[in-house]
Amino acid sequence: MYKLGQYVPASSLVHECDPRIKIVAMVLLSLLILRLNLLGIGLVYILVLGLALLARISWRDLWGASRPVWPLFLALFCIYLFFTPGAPLIHIIPDRFYISQEGLASGSLLVGRFWLLILAAEMLTMTTSIAELTVGLQKLLEPLQIIGISSHNLALMVSLAFRFLPALQIEMNQMRDAQVARGANFDSMRARLRAVKYITMPLVFNIIRRSEELVTAMEARGYKPGIRSYLYEPALDGKDCLALVLIGLAVFAAWWERTLIIQ
Amino acid sequence: MIKITNLCHLFKGAQDPTLKDINLQVREREHLALIGPNGSGKTTLVRHLNALITPQSGEVEIDGLSCRKASHHAQIRRMVGMVFQNPDNQIVGMTVEEDIAFGPGNLNMKADEIRQRVTDSLQMVGLAGFEKRSPFELSGGEKQLLALAGLLALNPRYIVLDETTSSLDPGAKGRVYDMVKTLQAQGIGIIQVTHNMEEAARADRVVLMKGGLIIADGSPAEVLTDVDRLKKLGLAPPPIVELISRLNVMGKHGIPAVLSVDQAADWLNRKLAGSGPDFNNGMNGRI
Numbered sequence: 001m002y003k004l005g006q007y008v009p010a011s012s013l014v015h016e017c018d019p020r021i022k023i024v025a026m027v028l029l030s031l032l033i034l035r036l037n038l039l040g041i042g043l044v045y046i047l048v049l050g051l052a053l054l055a056r057i058s059w060r061d062l063w064g065a066s067r068p069v070w071p072l073f074l075a076l077f078c079i080y081l082f083f084t085p086g087a088p089l090i091h092i093i094p095d096r097f098y099i100s101q102e103g104l105a106s107g108s109l110l111v112g113r114f115w116l117l118i119l120a121a122e123m124l125t126m127t128t129s130i131a132e133l134t135v136g137l138q139k140l141l142e143p144l145q146i147i148g149i150s151s152h153n154l155a156l157m158v159s160l161a162f163r164f165l166p167a168l169q170i171e172m173n174q175m176r177d178a179q180v181a182r183g184a185n186f187d188s189m190r191a192r193l194r195a196v197k198y199i200t201m202p203l204v205f206n207i208i209r210r211s212e213e214l215v216t217a218m219e220a221r222g223y224k225p226g227i228r229s230y231l232y233e234p235a236l237d238g239k240d241c242l243a244l245v246l247i248g249l250a251v252f253a254a255w256w257e258r259t260l261i262i263q
Numbered sequence: 264m265i266k267i268t269n270l271c272h273l274f275k276g277a278q279d280p281t282l283k284d285i286n287l288q289v290r291e292r293e294h295l296a297l298i299g300p301n302g303s304g305k306t307t308l309v310r311h312l313n314a315l316i317t318p319q320s321g322e323v324e325i326d327g328l329s330c331r332k333a334s335h336h337a338q339i340r341r342m343v344g345m346v347f348q349n350p351d352n353q354i355v356g357m358t359v360e361e362d363i364a365f366g367p368g369n370l371n372m373k374a375d376e377i378r379q380r381v382t383d384s385l386q387m388v389g390l391a392g393f394e395k396r397s398p399f400e401l402s403g404g405e406k407q408l409l410a411l412a413g414l415l416a417l418n419p420r421y422i423v424l425d426e427t428t429s430s431l432d433p434g435a436k437g438r439v440y441d442m443v444k445t446l447q448a449q450g451i452g453i454i455q456v457t458h459n460m461e462e463a464a465r466a467d468r469v470v471l472m473k474g475g476l477i478i479a480d481g482s483p484a485e486v487l488t489d490v491d492r493l494k495k496l497g498l499a500p501p502p503i504v505e506l507i508s509r510l511n512v513m514g515k516h517g518i519p520a521v522l523s524v525d526q527a528a529d530w531l532n533r534k535l536a537g538s539g540p541d542f543n544n545g546m547n548g549r550i
């Protein structure tokens with residue numbers, strides 16, 4: 001089972017595609033998804049699932065990785081289902097509490113849309129390593145230097161944020177183990193709540209100390225803000241350009257096709 | 264050459280200075296071991312060497328470049344590589360190769376040149392094949408080797424290892440030792456902070472610190488055979504050195520000072536065979 005946002009190394013057309021193209025495609029697709037009706041969303045589902053096949057990612061994995069958002073989507077769906085006024089479809093408490101046609105429609109549209117956004121984002125992160133993502137982001141943001149913002153610094157910020165996620169998790173596990181070894185118990189809900197107090201404070205202090213040490217280590221390896229180079233340098237090739245053109249055409253065609261857009 | 268003159272350091276809020284008038288020179292191609300009890304100021308001293316701490320008073324010069332000048336810092340950090348005590352906090356990248364690429368990336372090298380350096384330095388520390396692994400999933404010792412590789416990728420003139428080998432198994436320790444000798448042959452100076460006296464015994468020179476002062480500076484044979492002093496400082500002399508020293512105290516055997524089991528075995532073998540002159544350790548039999 002993969003985690004949400006985890007990179008799945010493989011060799012495929014989608015993996016080898018230039019990260020800049022994938023980021024741009026992801027942004028365009030997201031904008032489009034917000035404007036599509038049910039039919040349009042259905043078509044984009046087919047597109048994303050097709051891309052998953054191309055990337056050799058099984059639908060099961062794609063679905064499984066989105067586990068963390070299931071409860072949220074379920075809750076959203078229920079709220080729309082039960083609380084949208086309109087023509088009653090199924091009565092639960094006669095005339096008081098019912099499922100309306102409108103509720104079913106807007107609930108499915110909303111959840112369908114958000115799920116699609118998640119799947120599209122998953123396709124990006126599953127086929128693109130953090131290194132590629134940061135370099136892609138850095139190249140795309142390069143024009144910002146006109147207004148005095150360094151794209152290299154932004155990209156480093158993003159990659160450091162990613163770097164701290166596993167560190168945070170490891171730190172938390174170590175701290176919990178250390179406390180369990182000293183007789184703490186995390187079995188009941190109450191004990192867990194109480195433990196929050198003993199975990200968060202040391203965690204915050206540790207993270208601050210760690211960041212300070214990381215900065216020192218970075219300086220010792222010659223880091224200075226501003227321009228730097230990367231192990232991975234993306235280069236656009238013919239396939240990448242073709243992909244960009246295809247995605248662009250598809251997005252704009254859908255945008256102007258009135259039967260796919262919410263009226 | 265690294266030249267430290269009259270260096271003092273007082274941490275903000277501290278009562279006593281952590282470094283008191285340190286004078287020390289380290290040549291290229293020198294393998295220097297820095298030993299001393301906890302809190303004696305070893306880490307504080309070596310942090311001066313790549314300008315992570317700038318001298319409060321006194322001077323630190325790396326190949327003639329003064330660490331007091333901020334404009335020299337970038338170059339000094341390229342010249343002096345440093346591996347810290349805690350390997351976790353030195354990880355920058357999400358994969359092993361990216362982490363090693365961080366240093367060369369700071370120097371704005373081309374991608375294929377960075378790739379070459381990554382491959383070479385992984386090869387050197389014996390982590391070839393680990394390129395795509397997550398650094399966070401490595402063992403403590405492997406993380407130390409990774410930190411070392413990250414520094415080798417910068418082609419430094421001097422290398423500072425701050426208790427780098429403390430969590431390595433004997434095999435990896437041996438690999439680091441071989442590497443130190445290879446680097447030395449390439450003209451690189453190595454400063455190794457260590458609590459392991461057997462490791463210190465293999466250096467060219469041993470510097471002993473206590474309470475912010477250098478209290479001994481000499482060949483391993485000179486510094487490490489003073490068993491009483493080491494024990495008083497809470498440092499454990501190599502067992503073989505202690506054994507010989509005790510034997511001499513017990514029976515006035517006049518066994519020459521030795522540093523390694525090999526040397527001791529050699530001498531004993533000759534003695535038991537009842538032949539030949541005493542083993543010569545270059546110290547004329549002084550204990």
Ligand SMILES: Nc1ncnc2c1ncn2[C@@H]1O[C@H](COP(=O)(O)OP(=O)(O)OP(=O)(O)O)[C@@H](O)[C@H]1O
Nearest residue numbers: 274275277281299300301302303304305306307308
């Ligand atoms: N940032 C700091 N602020 C205040 N005091 C410090 C700081 N860093 C170190 N010290 C103090 O300076 C002294 C020397 O510390 P240092 O880390 O140099 O010792 P060390 O010889 O490396 O010890 P160890 O063998 O434990 O690594 C210690 O007493 C320590 O408490």
Ligand SMILES: [Mg+2]
Nearest residue numbers: 305306348425
């Ligand atoms: Mg130390």
